């Protein structure tokens with residue numbers, strides 16, 4: 260039978276990590292069926308310190324390697340990922356509970372960022388700047404930064420690391436990765452895949468990539484160590500509130516990808532066929548466990564009935580079940596705590612006058628230790644406190660508007676600012692939505708949902724989302740330090756701003 264406990268040992272063997280997954284103290288269970296997958300060995304804070312020291316040594320050697328050559332290592336990583344796509348995608352599905360198509364999609368996202376980073380390795384450009392002084396030239400140079408600490412969440416256990424890793428490595432850094440304690444096997448598999456690439460590359464310094472597994476004390480070791488130049492952390496706003504001031508206290512850099520509370524506005528001219536499909540994927544897909552998941556629907560009162568009744572129909576028919584089986588679209592929540600958080604949010608929404616459709620536990624008989632739910636649609640009288648909070652579960656709150664300005668106000672009136680979208684065929688509305696007076700999010704889309712971004716764009720958001728930008732565009736600059744250079748090729752020494760200092 261294809262249970263997760265049956266499938267996993269051969270995957271761990273394939274990646275050569277079976278030994279690391281035995282005899283440790285961290286119990287890893289699959290959200291698919293609750294079965295134990297491994298007992299992973301963990302690190303202490305002292306181990307983490309030693310690992311950071313090793314990374315620092317690797318950095319000192321790696322920063323001297325020309326960037327295009329560093330790109331070659333990432334090209335090989337992309338190659339290895341292509342070869343292992345099926346196995347790694349399956350492991351991600353087993354460990355996170357996302358459907359296989361999304362597990363594979365996550366690996367594809369890793370391959371895409373490797374391609375992107377390879378190209379970037381020949382494009383780490385600085386500017387040449389006109390100097391006000393005769394016989395002078397100014398320019399900027401981008402240099403490697405140091406050790407990069409990556410703290411990642413369970414829901415994208417491999418892609419978010421790859422966004423950071425591929426860019427950090429072509430930029431000349433060494434990386435220490437602390438994965439979620441819920442998904443250490445996917446992390447160990449990535450490390451094994453990287454090691455294959457490094458062996459083919461030949462001559463890369465040891466310890467360019469290291470994984471530390473452990474609880475918050477290991478995370479704190481990364482956060483507080485001044486040798487870690489950049490801490491890139493993905494997770495809850497609560498976590499970001501801890502991390503940011505601690506890193507700032509030692510003048511380190513942080514790159515934060517925290518909570519989202521993403522809304523879709525549906526206007527009277529919207530193509531409702533597109534809207535239903537876009538919203539169902541973004542709100543119920545990945546069982547509501549993406550930071551870009553659509554959590555709020557702000558619909559014009561004239562189309563509310565039509566849209567919500569179609570969404571309810573689509574939700575009722577959503578195949579919820581074992582994410583490894585074909586045809587299933589919605590897998591389980593990550594664990595029982597997540598289920599409790601969902602039920603508590605639904606209770607609060609009811610107290611606030613909300614009408615809940617769905618949200619109940621499913622498949623309890625078949626999987627007593629797993630938490631499957633029917634994604635919920637909750638029609639709310641107003642945007643109450645529970646709607647303003649991010650609950651990491653498939654709950655879609657529905658609000659209505661009559662005036663477009665109110666729709667934008669509602670959309671922006673939450674503490675988070677990650678992703679947003681509008682379904683409309685009225686160019687005045689769509690352009691206003693994308694303008695400075697429109698969505699206040701880092702991601703604003705038209706006629707597609709809030710989730711499922713490509714790697715080419717910068718990914719991240721404002722306000723409590725933390726302000727970081729990862730992945731595409733010029734996000735590489737996070738992983739480098741900028742030097743401004745002024746070069747005098749004259750025989751004079753004029754001072755800027757006309758200052759005189761004649762000695």
Ligand code: UN1
Nearest residue numbers: 415549550551710711712
């Ligand atoms: C996350 O949920 O942490 O845009 C990342 C998306 C994916 C990445 C999500 N490309 O939904």
